[in-house]
Amino acid sequence: MADYQEENINFFAETNFRNQRIKFGIKLDDRRKHMYVIGKTGMGKTVMLENMAISDIQAGFGLAFIDPHGESAEQLLNFIPENRLKDIIYFCPFDTAYPIAFNPLETVGEEHRHLMASGILEIFKKIWPDVWSARMEYILNNCLMALLEYPDSTLLDIMRLLTDKDYRNKIVSGLKDPVVKNFWLNEFARYHEKFQVEAIAPIQNKVGQFLTNPLIRNIVGQPQSSFNIRQIMDEGKILIANLSKGRIGEINSALLGAMLVTKIQQAAMARADVPEEKRRDFFLYVDEFQTFATEAFSNILSEARKYHLCLIMAHQYISQIPEVVRAAIIGNIGTFVVFRVGADDAEWLEKEFAPEFIANDLVNLGKYNIYIKLMVDGVTSKAFSATTLPPKPIPEKTFVDVIIEFTRLKYCRPKAEVEKMISDQWMDTNNNKKMSSGVEEKIEKNNKKSFPDFCWVCGKEVELPFEPDGKRPVYCKDCLKDITSGKITPPTKPIKLETNIVKNAFSGKGKKLIEKKPTEKPKTKIDVDELKKALRESLSKLSNDNEEKNK
Template sequence: MWLFALIIGAFTNDINLALSWGFVFLVASFFVKRDEPTLTPHEEELYQGILNKLGQPLFRTDTRITVAAESSQRIDQLFKGVSGSLAPLNSPFQALGDSALFQNKVSYRFREFKFTRRLPSLLVTNSSIFAASELASIYHFPYGTIKTEGMVRSHSRTLPATLGMKNNKFDVVLGRNNHHGEITPIGLTAAERERHVFIIGGAGNGKTTMLQYAIAQDIKNGKGVAVVDPHGDMAETLLQHIPEKRINDVIYFNPDDLAYPIGLNLLELTPGLEGDELLREKDLVTESVVSVFRKIFSEDDTGGHRIEYVLRNAIQTALYVKDATLFTVYDLLNDPVYRKQVMKDIDDKNLVNFWKQELGKAGDMQKVKMAAGITAKIGRFLFSASAKRILEQPRSTINFDGILDGKILICNFSKGLLGEDTSELFGIAILAKIQLASLRRARLKQADRRPFYLYVDEFQNFATPSFVQMLSEARKYKLYLTMAEQTTSQQDEQQMVNVILANVGTVICFRSGNPSDEQTEEYAKSKFKWQIGEDVMPFVYEATSKEVRFTDLRDPRPRFRELFAFHCPETLLEWSKSAKSLRASFSDIPELDETGLRACQVIAINNLETSLKDNRP
């Protein structure tokens, strides 16, 4: 347009005319619509991203990555992994990268100093500007359904170890307390172990592992130890942890080793005893054997007390026989000729009267009832290759008095190899022998009694009333027990449970095999209070697919109570499908029996039933 005005001026030689046309074109240009420049899709996205970021709170951010590993290769791998996770934050208008100016020790130590003290960068150019949404994508608290690689998850809260635990000198360490990165060994002092230890926990919760760990420490520290293992795995594992200097102290009792059977005579008496000492020894041996068979006898056996009476007399008689064994009792009850021969040397009038008057004058059927139960129990071990070879030896090849003086006895009584009855017999017999040896320590001075530690796994299989009662006396003879079982309900008698709990100083509880009476009761007493914000929840439910339990934490002594089954979703669903609902059943309330009721009570009940029938509860 300006060129057109100049041409007019050149041809007309009139500058005013040219300026006039130029002014006209200038004014007209303001009214001409021009095309605005357009943005590419990439520029539009970038433009919207910048506007979105500027519309949020902005933060100056220093991003530092510190990686520690055992090798440089692993460090490089971890660093690339963390750096790669920040890649989504890179965009055309911002980028994250290494801003280190010098790769030397001075700059490294300076950056480490800033990192550990959370100091910002001295140079503003080293920082990034992040919006709130970008910061949220970099760091956020983990959520249960999000799987994060390398994330350590804790399914329970932790408590710090008490000051007493931190300052104690433990005789044996059982585990570690890890609270906020502080690791404290947890164990038992020598004084605590003297009051016995009772471990409760279901299968697979770590009872045997804890026992194994404690036993290995005792063996390493030169202590006297006896282990009764009804499974066999722990016994075999412990053999691998025997120090070379203690190999000669080990007695490994494995009844399944038929080539080299160990002798175990339940009726063996200490040589050299006379007078009252011999009588006292016979009484102890008799009681120990009776306790063995009391455990083996089934609860269904009729006339149990009568059988025990016959067994006691038979054992006392067998003790008059030289080199008597358990099978001597069997012969006395089963072989009249042998019994008559033995009776010639007996001077005890009570025993003579028993065999001649009570058993001798009894009818054949009555004799069978009196003796058949005992001969059947003992006879079964005559046909067990391992039991017969061990129990028929006249001399025990294990010196239990010597074992209590610092030896190591490891008993492998695997039920899978021996059978349940034979395993129980050997376990109970070993405990009875150790009990007798500890009682013989009464002849020693207190200072001469060396501490001895007895470990019994699956204690319920071997517990006898006489041995359990001895818990209260074992401390005097420096016999200290550690017993483990799955649940107290496995004990045959509740009285035995009461005696055990009354005489143990330490009870270690894992997740119990019987949670309703041993575990959930303790939830209500826990130091971990269930909270919503700052308010403690007054009620707590514990639900499974079969039952619901409830506790009121406001009670002075809170405990769980079992609720009705209709709290379970499955039961409620069944009711909803029922042809007749609970409310509908109110229409069929039976007629009230007014016997013994006052007039006001009859009126109140009838009014209530009427309101229920009218659907006005």
């Protein structure tokens, strides 16, 4: 961390010319032009990304690390320091007992809806190229654009929109986009029954197969995401996505990862409402990025810099990515890092690294050895050779179990509760009226009622326009002002709370959580065993309370 603070440099390698070992890195401003890493498997790409991410975490930066294998995600958990435990969101789809909520259709502004729709379409197109057609794309695009307008819609509603006429009429009646509304009223509604069945069959076969998987359904079927990516970026939090292909399947890993990338892009572009000097730098690490590299990825490379979204992406060979993305890499990447590559890739890269290195040099690099063109103060250097730094040693004290328990309590819900919620949404017991009017009833209820709760800092009673869930912190006006000004730290760290307070905090029953005692210094040590016991008791209480309510 001390090294990083020197001009905000992230050190990741050292020179090896004539045995002169000089450690070097990349400055913060130069990272906004992105970093591209390529090399065969086992050459050291992942270790380099892990080292850079660990340095960012320890330096207090915000980042997202998307890992399709899982090992790096698990490794990074060992390096989360105690002072950043409140910042971590561990996205772990295979933790089926406590599914996290991620709804890519949630809270997308009108000006960004077309970007989200096209991003999701590109994902589907990449995953299912064998059945993709212009008609399938046309229908799906209108599905997504309609659902993006309707409150509390999820990807599960695609199938209902296509097959449930009453539900479709309810959605269409509230549409404001004239083109989308015209499609549903004057095109789709006039399809002959046989033609309509043929038109939606490919969507049912592929998209339906993805959405009916319980593992995926319990994640994307929850209307409210349990984390806000824009907030993660603006507040410098840490999102680690463990998308292990071996545990959730290759297609599910690719779809979830690509949706996360698309949502991050949309959140970054939404920063247009903030002056550039106030946009906080956020780093997006994507290992094996060809898995998530749709043609829309080229837009991220060209647009992300101005929104302070800095990409670090790695993969194995060029043919894995679309031609349009290759062109975007050449035109927008500031720093190139090359490990050993194959002959075909060496020919393509030789144009960038000549005359210092030729294709034959690129195919004969040893493990952890690289050729690099480094951006320095806005100018890309000539190519030179280097050796990446070795893996960082795991700290003696880690908080992996605490992070997992904390994520479950703050960002996840028990599986039974999630499945019941989804089942209730799909119940059709009253001529579809329950589903069609559910959103309006919810909005009307929230508009008319206020809910009592207590400030998490001082214990003062407050009135909320929404029903407290125990996960979303609550502050009174005075404490919120103190938090905004930096006078006090928001108490979103249940690991430092006593057992009974943890129970109250996560049940939504407000009590005075933290007393302001200027003369007392907060405790900095954590009894991990006691904490885990407290969290489990809290979780057990929540489950029991939910069962009682259901009864």
